Amino acid sequence: MKYSFASHVEWIMSSPSDNISSNPQQGSFISLADEWPTSDIFPLTSMHTAATDVLLSLPQALQYGNIEGYMPLREWLQLEWKQHKQLDLDINQILITRGSEHAMDLLVRVYVDKGDAVLVENPTSPSSLQILRMQGATIIPVEGDQEGLLAQQLVELIEKHHPKLLFVTPNFTNPTGVLWSLERRKQVLELCRAYQVFIVEDDSYGDLYFEESKENEPFSRRYPSLSALDDHGKGGQVLYVGSFSKTVAPGLSTGFAAGPSKLIEVMGAAKQWVDRQSCNLNQRLLYQMLTSTTFDWHEHITLLRREYSTRLRLMTELLKRPAWRKAKYNLPSGGMFLWVQLPEGLRSELLLKCSISKGTSFCVGTECYADKNMGFDVIRLNFTHPRRDELLLGMHLLSEAVNEFTARS
Amino acid sequence: MKYSFASHVEWIMSSPSDNISSNPQQGSFISLADEWPTSDIFPLTSMHTAATDVLLSLPQALQYGNIEGYMPLREWLQLEWKQHKQLDLDINQILITRGSEHAMDLLVRVYVDKGDAVLVENPTSPSSLQILRMQGATIIPVEGDQEGLLAQQLVELIEKHHPKLLFVTPNFTNPTGVLWSLERRKQVLELCRAYQVFIVEDDSYGDLYFEESKENEPFSRRYPSLSALDDHGKGGQVLYVGSFSKTVAPGLSTGFAAGPSKLIEVMGAAKQWVDRQSCNLNQRLLYQMLTSTTFDWHEHITLLRREYSTRLRLMTELLKRPAWRKAKYNLPSGGMFLWVQLPEGLRSELLLKCSISKGTSFCVGTECYADKNMGFDVIRLNFTHPRRDELLLGMHLLSEAVNEFTARS
Numbered sequence: 001m002k003y004s005f006a007s008h009v010e011w012i013m014s015s016p017s018d019n020i021s022s023n024p025q026q027g028s029f030i031s032l033a034d035e036w037p038t039s040d041i042f043p044l045t046s047m048h049t050a051a052t053d054v055l056l057s058l059p060q061a062l063q064y065g066n067i068e069g070y071m072p073l074r075e076w077l078q079l080e081w082k083q084h085k086q087l088d089l090d091i092n093q094i095l096i097t098r099g100s101e102h103a104m105d106l107l108v109r110v111y112v113d114k115g116d117a118v119l120v121e122n123p124t125s126p127s128s129l130q131i132l133r134m135q136g137a138t139i140i141p142v143e144g145d146q147e148g149l150l151a152q153q154l155v156e157l158i159e160k161h162h163p164k165l166l167f168v169t170p171n172f173t174n175p176t177g178v179l180w181s182l183e184r185r186k187q188v189l190e191l192c193r194a195y196q197v198f199i200v201e202d203d204s205y206g207d208l209y210f211e212e213s214k215e216n217e218p219f220s221r222r223y224p225s226l227s228a229l230d231d232h233g234k235g236g237q238v239l240y241v242g243s244f245s246k247t248v249a250p251g252l253s254t255g256f257a258a259g260p261s262k263l264i265e266v267m268g269a270a271k272q273w274v275d276r277q278s279c280n281l282n283q284r285l286l287y288q289m290l291t292s293t294t295f296d297w298h299e300h301i302t303l304l305r306r307e308y309s310t311r312l313r314l315m316t317e318l319l320k321r322p323a324w325r326k327a328k329y330n331l332p333s334g335g336m337f338l339w340v341q342l343p344e345g346l347r348s349e350l351l352l353k354c355s356i357s358k359g360t361s362f363c364v365g366t367e368c369y370a371d372k373n374m375g376f377d378v379i380r381l382n383f384t385h386p387r388r389d390e391l392l393l394g395m396h397l398l399s400e401a402v403n404e405f406t407a408r409s
Numbered sequence: 410m411k412y413s414f415a416s417h418v419e420w421i422m423s424s425p426s427d428n429i430s431s432n433p434q435q436g437s438f439i440s441l442a443d444e445w446p447t448s449d450i451f452p453l454t455s456m457h458t459a460a461t462d463v464l465l466s467l468p469q470a471l472q473y474g475n476i477e478g479y480m481p482l483r484e485w486l487q488l489e490w491k492q493h494k495q496l497d498l499d500i501n502q503i504l505i506t507r508g509s510e511h512a513m514d515l516l517v518r519v520y521v522d523k524g525d526a527v528l529v530e531n532p533t534s535p536s537s538l539q540i541l542r543m544q545g546a547t548i549i550p551v552e553g554d555q556e557g558l559l560a561q562q563l564v565e566l567i568e569k570h571h572p573k574l575l576f577v578t579p580n581f582t583n584p585t586g587v588l589w590s591l592e593r594r595k596q597v598l599e600l601c602r603a604y605q606v607f608i609v610e611d612d613s614y615g616d617l618y619f620e621e622s623k624e625n626e627p628f629s630r631r632y633p634s635l636s637a638l639d640d641h642g643k644g645g646q647v648l649y650v651g652s653f654s655k656t657v658a659p660g661l662s663t664g665f666a667a668g669p670s671k672l673i674e675v676m677g678a679a680k681q682w683v684d685r686q687s688c689n690l691n692q693r694l695l696y697q698m699l700t701s702t703t704f705d706w707h708e709h710i711t712l713l714r715r716e717y718s719t720r721l722r723l724m725t726e727l728l729k730r731p732a733w734r735k736a737k738y739n740l741p742s743g744g745m746f747l748w749v750q751l752p753e754g755l756r757s758e759l760l761l762k763c764s765i766s767k768g769t770s771f772c773v774g775t776e777c778y779a780d781k782n783m784g785f786d787v788i789r790l791n792f793t794h795p796r797r798d799e800l801l802l803g804m805h806l807l808s809e810a811v812n813e814f815t816a817r818s
Contacts, residue, residue, distance in 0.1 A: 001605050001645055003672060004573060006522045013678055034473075042471040044464055051460035055453055062451040062658035064443075098507075098684050105683040109543060113415045114523060130682030134518060164413060196410050236410055249471035251690035253662075263412060269422055273539030274514040275507050279688045281660035 011133040030394035033361045035125075035174070035336065036385035037246050041304055046295040047249070050288035058284065065280030067272045068264075069096020069256075073287040077256060080297075085220050086228035087240070087258070093233065095257045095264045097271070098278045099250075100204045101127050103241035103257035104167070106267045107200060108135045109274075117163040119197070121149060123339075123368035123375060125174035128167050128202070139370040142166075144173075146330060148180030151187045158195045166192055166199050170226060171206035175368045175380040176339045177332025179209075179223060189226050193237050201226045203242040204255075207301050208384075209334035210309035227258070236260040244286060246336065246384075247301055252282040305334075311383045311391055312338065318395035323402040336384040339365075342377045346405050351379070354401040360394040420542040439803035442770045444534075444583070444745065445794035446655050450713055455704040456658070459697035467693065474689030476681045477673075478505020478665075482696040486665060489706075494629050495637035496649070496667070502642065504666045504673045506680070507687045508659075509613045510536050512650035512666035513576070515676045516609060517544045518683075526572040528606070530558060532748075532777035532784060534583035537576050537611075548779040551575075553582075555739060557589030560596045567604045575601055575608050579635060580615035584777045584789040585748045586741025588618075588632060598635050602646050610635045612651040616710050617793075618743035619718035636667070645669040653695060655745065655793075656710055661691045714743075720792045720800055721747065727804035732811040745793040748774075751786045755814050760788070763810040769803040 054061045068074065074094045081087035097103040104127075112118060114136030120128055122141030132139050140161050143150050148170060157163070168188070170180035180188075192199050209219045220228070227233050227240035236259075243255025257267060271278075289295050315338060316331065318324075326343035342348060348364040355361055363382070365375030386394055463470045477483065483503045490496035506512040513536075521527060523545030529537055531550030541548050549570050552559050557579060566572070577597070579589035589597075601608050618628045629637070636642050636649035645668075652664025666676060680687075698704050724747060725740065727733075735752035751757060757773040764770055772791070774784030795803055 001602070001607065003607070003669070004520070005675060006518070006520055006525075009519050009675055009679075013675060036473055039468045039472050042468050044468060044471070047471065048461060048464040051464060052457060055457040055460060059448045059451050059453060062453065062456065062660035063448050064445055064654075064659040098688075101682070102684045109415070110418050111413070111415055116415075127682050127685070134679065134683060193410070198410065198412070245473075249690075250473040250685075251471035251688070253684075253688040253690075260412070266414060266418055266422060270418075270543065273510070273536050274543060275511045275662075276536070276659075279507075279660070279662040279691060281658075281662075281691065282688060 008133055008136050011130070028359060030360045030386055030390045030397070032381045032383075032386060032394050032398070033363045034382050034385050036382070037250065037304070037336075038307065038384055038387070040387060041300070041307060042249050043289065043295055043300065046289050046292060047285060049294055050285045050292060054281070054284050054288050061281050061284045063280065064276060065278075065283065067268050067276070069094070069278060070280065070283035070287060073283050076287060076290055077258075081233075081258075084218070086224050086232060088232040088234065089258055090261065092261045093258050093264055095268055095271070096278050096283055097241075097255045097257055098253045099243040099245050099255035100202055100241045101131065102278070103239075103255055104128065104200060104202065105131045105134075106270055107239055107257065107263070108132060108137065110266045110270045111198070112137045112164060117161040119154070119157060119161075119163045119166040120370060121168055121173055122370070123175055123365065124167065124370075125169070125202075126363070126367040129368075129370055141370045144178065146178055148178065148184035149188055151184070151191060154188065154191055158191070158197055163197055166197050167202070168199060168226070169202040169205070171203055171223060172208065172332060172335025174205070174335070175337050175363065175365075177330070177335045177337050179333055182223065185224070185226055185229055189229050189237065193235075199226055199238045201238050201240050203240060204246055205335040206242065207247050208305060208308060208336065210305055210312070211333050233258060239263060247304065248286065252286055253279050254282050254286055308336070308384050311388060314388060314391055315381065315383045315395055318392065318399060321399050323399040323406060326406070336382055338381045338383060340379050340381060342379060343402070343406050344377075346402070347376050348379050349376070351401055351405065354404060355398055358397040358401055360397040362398065417542055417545050420539070437768060439769045439795055439799045439806070441790045441792075441795060441803050441807070442772045443791050443794050445791070446659065446713070446745075447716065447793055447796070449796060450709075450716060451658050452698065452704055452709060455698050455701060456694060458703055459694045459701060463690070463693050463697050470690050470693045472689065473685060474687075474692065476677050476685070478503070478687060479689065479692035479696060482692050485696060485699055486667075490642075490667075493627070495633050495641060497641040497643065498667055499670065501670045502667050502673055504677055504680070505687050505692055506650075506664045506666055507662045508652040508654050508664035509611055509650045510540065511687070512648075512664055513537065513609060513611065514540045514543070515679055516648055516666065516672070517541060517546065519675045519679045520607070521546050521573060526570040528563070528566060528570075528572045528575040529779060530577055530582055531779070532584055532774065533576065533779075534578070535772070535776040538777075538779055550779045553587065555587055557587065557593030558597055560593070560600060563597065563600055567600070567606055572606055575606050576611070577608060577635070578611040578614070580612055580632060581617065581741060581744025583614070583744070584746050584772065584774075586739070586744045586746050588742055591632065594633070594635055594638055598638050598646065602644075608635055608647045610647050610649050612649060613655055614744040615651065616656050617714060617717060617745065619714055619721070620742050642667060648672060656713065657695065661695055662688050663691050663695055717745070717793050720797060723797060723800055724790060724792045724804055727801065727808060730808050732808040732815060735815070745791055747790045747792060749788050749790060751788060752811070752815050753786075755811070756785050757788050758785070760810055760814065763813060764807055767806040767810055769806040771807065
């Protein structure tokens with residue numbers, strides 16, 4: 001029969017790196033395109049101990065769970081955030097999801113009608129764009145600099161489009177890696193409050209900062225989340241989303257949304273009907289591990305930070321090669337990505353084709369822009385998933401590919 | 410700030426049994442309202458062995474998985490369906506999801522625009538209705554009898570509304586427990602083919618038949634799925650959805666969609682962006698268990714069937730009490746629910762209030778109708794989740810509640 005898809009499907013199907021991203025482990029192919037963490041530091045043994053504890057004593061772990069998520073895990077987050085993130089939330093402000101994307105998707109599904117305007121950073125993550133396209137939102141990009149979103153442009157666009165939502169990632173924005181300044185955080189929050197624009201703050205990368213704390217002032221004090229600035233999470237202006245996929249393991253499919261209890265309630269109701277629960281077993285495994293004596297959460301994150309910092313340094317070492325002479329980038333101080341402006345005249349799609357033929361890939365910039373006519377000359381490189389040796393080889397192949405174009409001109 | 414929800418949120422929030430369903434294990438409360446399997450027959454030991462095998466040898470199990478699902482699990486389904494379900498599918502026709510609801514939700518999100526007409530059985534499952542409401546579909550209910558949907562009415566409604574989709578559950582419809590006759594299955598499939606209405610077939614309960622096979626003719630030959638009748642799954646007219654939640658364990662959050670490869674491809678693309686993957690770890694655990702020597706899938710299902718058949722018999726024994734003298738029901742030959750027409754004049758909402766005060770609950774009929782003015786005098790009882798003793802006590806309390814009303818009149 002002839003299939004008659006919904007009107008937004010055209011957008012969804014137009015993602016060029018789809019097939020590359022989904023098969024990064026095929027043979028010797030090295031993907032620098034993904035949003036994956038390293039597999040080398042997964043806490044396999046601790047997870048196995050947790051699985052033994054949970055599966056041999058708790059049949060409930062295999063039953064449906066609560067819609068809102070496993071209560072002890074929500075309480076763990078509540079305490080962790082209170083102690084380390086300047087967030088002081090009630091338990092009914094916390095909803096367990098399958099990840100940060102699932103959290104954003106749920107919010108968009110209950111908050112956005114087709115045609116509603118939503119502001120995003122320009123550029124922004126491919127998944128934010130697709131989540132908004134799936135719901136038929138009108139996406140309005142806002143420019144930023146190395147300090148965060150440009151306040152003046154934000155005001156102009158708010159006054160022009162009357163958006164319902166603003167999507168931001170103040171800690172190591174995907175793809176640019178920008179870390180917003182404290183001043184800019186406060187400014188954006190105040191503007192959104194004044195104009196009644198609700199903020200969705202993705203903090204998926206917030207634990208992955210590379211700089212060690214100075215004079216005992218922890219990262220989250222120097223760079224408080226918008227949610228923390230919003231009366232420690234009680235101001236009602238921000239939905240804070242994130243996940244354990246980048247810090248513990250994506251295979252657990254466990255993340256969270258935290259915000260105004262009314263919003264969390266509605267998101268929970270929607271969640272109940274469209275997928276009933278996030279994985280109950282995994283939430284219990286995760287909680288069991290987080291609270292066991294064989295695993296130290298903060299030590300684990302510190303280990304990840306050091307490894308990723310090293311991998312980024314390796315990557316930038318290779319960018320010193322002649323092939324990249326005319327490329328530009330800002331060195332991020334955390335996160336998972338390096339955003340590189342290609343030498344003038346070099347188009348990312350052509351470079352990608354050539355790179356794939358050599359055995360490596362990256363994310364083309366166009367995927368990160370709402371406007372499909374932008375981003376032809378930028379690429380996003382992931383430095384967390386490839387092992388150090390793979391990273392070196394991948395960057396070597398990519399440099400070869402760049403050389404083939406730049407040597408000609 | 411003032412929150413401005415999407416227009417369909419009102420519908421989503423209007424589910425009365427929400428709070429009851431999500432807390433069925435609180436204290437001594439006995440819920441007959443849920444769609445839960447028994448916790449008594451979860452394969453905990455086999456699952457633990459599988460967890461040991463997977464976690465101690467496969468770091469990939471904790472990484473992101475393929476969008477389409479874990480390939481060996483898809484191959485397991487392919488073979489199982491070929492051998493036991495008269496389905497002969499290509500591997501790219503099979504997509505792993507988080508469950509049957511997730512599969513239906515994905516299809517609806519890529520196929521239905523706001524206002525598009527979708528046919529459902531009347532009554533139908535509360536979650537089908539909510540999934541369609543979330544997408545803003547115009548829901549058109551079609552009446553049925555003990556053989557399945559009424560073909561004549563189906564034709565009339567198709568000609569009047571030009572629907573895009575028909576949602577059906579031929580094996581033990583939720584809530585009525587009806588098992589469609591072979592003749593009706595063929596008739597509905599032919600009509601939908603003639604009018605180009607795509608069918609979504611939920612087979613979540615198809616393995617839970619109580620009658621043992623007669624003269625070596627297995628259940629799936631006597632009652633082939635619409636998908637099997639549609640050229641063994643290759644006719645392109647049907648999306649076949651189901652899950653392991655009712656047969657192995659809901660805590661695994663693993664289900665599937667199978668259908669035309671074009672449709673599966675688009676659903677996969679949507680899945681990639683809104684939640685990237687279904688739980689990778691769980692798919693591997695499940696596969697490991699299904700193929701291990703410590704677990705026999707068909708024996709396990711047989712065990713479930715026998716237990717559920719016994720529990721249904723217990724439930725109907727209690728319905729022979731005087732309180733229920735004027736109640737009516739058809740005895741289902743499988744599934745998880747008994748659909749009971751209350752004695753005349755007794756309204757399910759009032760009965761529910763009284764039942765809750767006594768310590769038990771059920772699903773009110775109104776939740777199963779697209780038209781909110783229907784179903785006031787019917788209730789859905791679940792006989793799979795409460796243990797035998799709980800079932801007896803729950804039915805006893807419920808009978809008391811009925812008595813309080815009927816004794817008066």
